[in-house]
Amino acid sequence: MSHEQIVHDDHNTATWLAFKEGNWDAYTRLYNNHFKILNNYGYKFTRDVNVIEDAIHDLFIRLWTNRAGLGNPVSVKNYLFKSLRSIIFRKLQSKSRFVDLDDEAEHNFPFEISFDQQIIADEEELELQKKIKFHIKTLPPRQQEIIYLRFYEGLGYDEIADIMEINVSSAYKLIYKAFDNLQDVLKVSKLAIVLALYSCFCVNNR
Amino acid sequence: MLTSKYINYTLADYLEDDDFVRSVINPSANDGLLWQEVAVQYPGQRKIIADASKVITTYRKQDVFANSNNQEKVWLRIATTLQTEQARPKVFSLNRYLRVAAMLLLVSSIGIALWLTKVRQQEIDTPFGELRTVNLPDGSTVVLNGNSKLSYKDNWDKNPREVWISGEGLFNVKHINKDPHSIKPAERFIVHCSDMNIEVLGTTFNVRSRHNKTDVGLVQGKIRLDYVDAVSAKQSLIMKPGDYVRHAYKKNVTRVFLPAPEKITKWTKHQLLFNDATLAQISEIMTDDYGYHVSFSSPELTTLKIEGEINVPNVDELIETISTTLPVKIIRTDKNITITKQN
Numbered sequence: 257m258s259h260e261q262i263v264h265d266d267h268n269t270a271t272w273l274a275f276k277e278g279n280w281d282a283y284t285r286l287y288n289n290h291f292k293i294l295n296n297y298g299y300k301f302t303r304d305v306n307v308i309e310d311a312i313h314d315l316f317i318r319l320w321t322n323r324a325g326l327g328n329p330v331s332v333k334n335y336l337f338k339s340l341r342s343i344i345f346r347k348l349q350s351k352s353r354f355v356d357l358d359d360e361a362e363h364n365f366p367f368e369i370s371f372d373q374q375i376i377a378d379e380e381e382l383e384l385q386k387k388i389k390f391h392i393k394t395l396p397p398r399q400q401e402i403i404y405l406r407f408y409e410g411l412g413y414d415e416i417a418d419i420m421e422i423n424v425s426s427a428y429k430l431i432y433k434a435f436d437n438l439q440d441v442l443k444v445s446k447l448a449i450v451l452a453l454y455s456c457f458c459v460n461n462r
Numbered sequence: 463m464l465t466s467k468y469i470n471y472t473l474a475d476y477l478e479d480d481d482f483v484r485s486v487i488n489p490s491a492n493d494g495l496l497w498q499e500v501a502v503q504y505p506g507q508r509k510i511i512a513d514a515s516k517v518i519t520t521y522r523k524q525d526v527f528a529n530s531n532n533q534e535k536v537w538l539r540i541a542t543t544l545q546t547e548q549a550r551p552k553v554f555s556l557n558r559y560l561r562v563a564a565m566l567l568l569v570s571s572i573g574i575a576l577w578l579t580k581v582r583q584q585e586i587d588t589p590f591g592e593l594r595t596v597n598l599p600d601g602s603t604v605v606l607n608g609n610s611k612l613s614y615k616d617n618w619d620k621n622p623r624e625v626w627i628s629g630e631g632l633f634n635v636k637h638i639n640k641d642p643h644s645i646k647p648a649e650r651f652i653v654h655c656s657d658m659n660i661e662v663l664g665t666t667f668n669v670r671s672r673h674n675k676t677d678v679g680l681v682q683g684k685i686r687l688d689y690v691d692a693v694s695a696k697q698s699l700i701m702k703p704g705d706y707v708r709h710a711y712k713k714n715v716t717r718v719f720l721p722a723p724e725k726i727t728k729w730t731k732h733q734l735l736f737n738d739a740t741l742a743q744i745s746e747i748m749t750d751d752y753g754y755h756v757s758f759s760s761p762e763l764t765t766l767k768i769e770g771e772i773n774v775p776n777v778d779e780l781i782e783t784i785s786t787t788l789p790v791k792i793i794r795t796d797k798n799i800t801i802t803k804q805n
Contacts, residue, residue, distance in 0.1 A: 284537075287537060287540070288533070288537075291528075291529070291530075291533045291536070291537075292526075292528035292529070292530060292533070295527055295528055295529035296526050296527050296528060299527035299529075303591075303592055303593055303732055304593050304594065304595055304605075305529065305532075305592065305594060306594055306595045306596075307595070308529070309529075309532060309536050309539075312536055313536060313539050313540055313543065316540045317540060317543055317544065320544055321544075351595075366732075366775070368775070368776075369524050369525075370524060370525040371523060371524055371525070372523045372524055372525045373796070381516070381520055384516060384517070384520050385520050385523065388517065388520060388521055393779075403521070406483065407477075407483065407487070407518050407521050407522060408521070408522055408524065410483065410484060410487040410488060412480055431478070432474065432478065435473070435474035435477045435478065436474055
C-alpha cells in the first residue's frame with residue numbers, strides 16, 4: 257500500500273470513529289468522500305440511476321440508524337462497497353420479479369464496464385483495448401466484477417472475496433481462469449509483441 | 463525484494479502478483495527500479511512485464527459515472543428521511559451569527575417548501591441510453607426508456623390520474639377500482655400520446671410514441687385506446703393481453719397479436735430485441751433511444767432484413783450482429799455510424 261493510500265485510509269478511519277460517536281460532520285464527510293465512487297460502482301450493475309440513488313440513500317440511513325452497533329472495518333471504502341452491492345442486488349431482484357417474466361437465473365445480475373474511447377489516442381492501444389473488451393465480454397458477470405475490483409479498484413484477493421461474499425480460494429480460481437484465457441488472446445496476436453517493443457522503447461528512453 | 467521468483471513468470475502470473483498490480487496502479491519510487499532490475503536479470507521477462515502493465519493501464523481507461531449533479535439532492539433526501547425518523551443528533555452549538563443565519567435559512571426554506579407543495583407539473587426527461595423508473599403519486603410505476611419525457615401533475619386527489627408521454631415507457635398501473643360498473647373519476651388512469659389517449663384500469667403495458675406514431679403493447683389487463691384524430695375509421699379500440707397496436711396520426715391502424723408480449727418489455731433490462739427487423743427499423747431505435755446518428759451509403763440498404771430474433775445487451779453487440787449477418791460494412795466513430803455495402 258502506498259503512502260498516499262495509507263494516509264487516506266487513516267483519514268477515513270478517523271472519520272468513521274467520529275461518525276460512530278454520532279458526529280454529524282463526520283457522517284457528512286463519509287457521504288461526500290464516497291458518493292462518487294459508490295455511484296461509479298453501482299453503475300456497473302444497473303443503468304437505472306434511481307436504483308443507485310435509492311441504494312445509496314438506504315445505505316446511509318442504515319449506517320446512521322445502526323451506528324452504535326457497527327464494527328470497525330479495516331477499509332471503510334470496502335465496507336461501503338460491500339453494503340451497497342448487497343442493497344442494489346436486493347433491489348434488482350425485487351424489480352425483476354415485477355417486470356421480468358423470464359426464468360433467468362435470479363442471481364446472475366449484470367456487470368458491465370464501459371471503456372473510454374476518448375482518452376486513447378494511440379492506435380495500438382485502441383487495438384489492445386478492443387481485444388480486452390472483446391475478451392472480457394465473453395466472461396460471466398461475476399468474473400468481470402473480480403477483474404474490475406482487482407485492476408480498477410486495486411484490491412487484493414481477500415478484499416475482493418469479502419466484498420463479493422465468496423471465499424478467497426474461489427476468488428483466486430475465478431481470476432486465474434480469466435487471465436489464463438486473456439493470455440491466449442494476447443498470444444494469438446502479433447500486436448502484443450509490437451506493443452511490448454513499443455513500451456520497452458519508452459522505458460529505455462525515460 | 464528477491465527477483466528470482468520472476469524468472470519463469472507468465473503474463474498471468476504478473477497479473478496475479480499483488481506487488482506487480484499495485485506498482486502499476488499506484489507506483490512508488492522504488493517500483494520502477496525493481497521491474498527494471500528484473501528485466502535486466504531476465505531479459506525474457508522484459509516483454510512480458512511490459513505487456514502485463516499495458517493490459518492493466520489499458521483496462522483502467524474507463525468511463526466514470528460520478529453522478530456529481532445529484533450529490534446534493536441525494537444528501538438532502540437522506541437528511542430529510544433521518545429528520546422525519548427523528549434520528550438526527552442534537553443540534554451542535556452554533557455561534558450567534560450562525561444562529562441568525564440558520565434562522566433566515568429556516569424561514570426561507572419554509573417559504574420554498576410552501577411554494578413546492580402547491581400542485582405542480584412534474585417533468586421527467588431521460589438522456590439518450592439511460593433508463594429511469596418513475597414512481598407516480600398513486601404507486602403506479604413507469605420505466606422510461608432513453609430520450610423520453612413523462613409529465614404529470616404531482617397531486618392526483620380526486621382527479622383522474624393523467625400522464626403525458628413522448629418516447630417509450632413501460633407502465634405498471636395500480637388497480638384502485640373495486641366496482642367495474644361504476645368508475646369514479648379518481649380511479650381513471652389516462653396516458654396521453656401525440657395521436658391517442660390510453661385509458662387504463664390497472665395493468666402492464668408498453669407505449670412507444672415517437673414521430674407522431676404510437677405503438678402500444680399490452681402485457682396484462684385491459685386498456686382502451688381513444689384516437690385523437692376523427693379520421694381514423696374507428697374512434698376507439700379495446701385491447702386484450704398480447705395485442706400490439708400501431709397507430710399514426712390520420713393513418714391506418716395495424717393490430718397484431720404477440721405470442722410472447724412480455725418480450726416488448728426487454729428494453730427495461732437494457733436488452734435490444736428485434737424480430738425480423740429491417741436496418742431501417744434497427745437504426746430508428748439506435749437514433750431515438752441511444753442518440754446515434756446512422757447513415758446509409760445507399761437507400762436500398764435500409765430494406766435489408768435480419769431474419770429471426772436478435773437479442774443483445776448493447777449497441778456494440780448489435781453492430782457486431784449486423785455486420786456478421788448482413789453483407790454490410792459498419793464504421794463507427796463515437797456516435798456516428800455509417801453503413802456501406804460490403805464488396
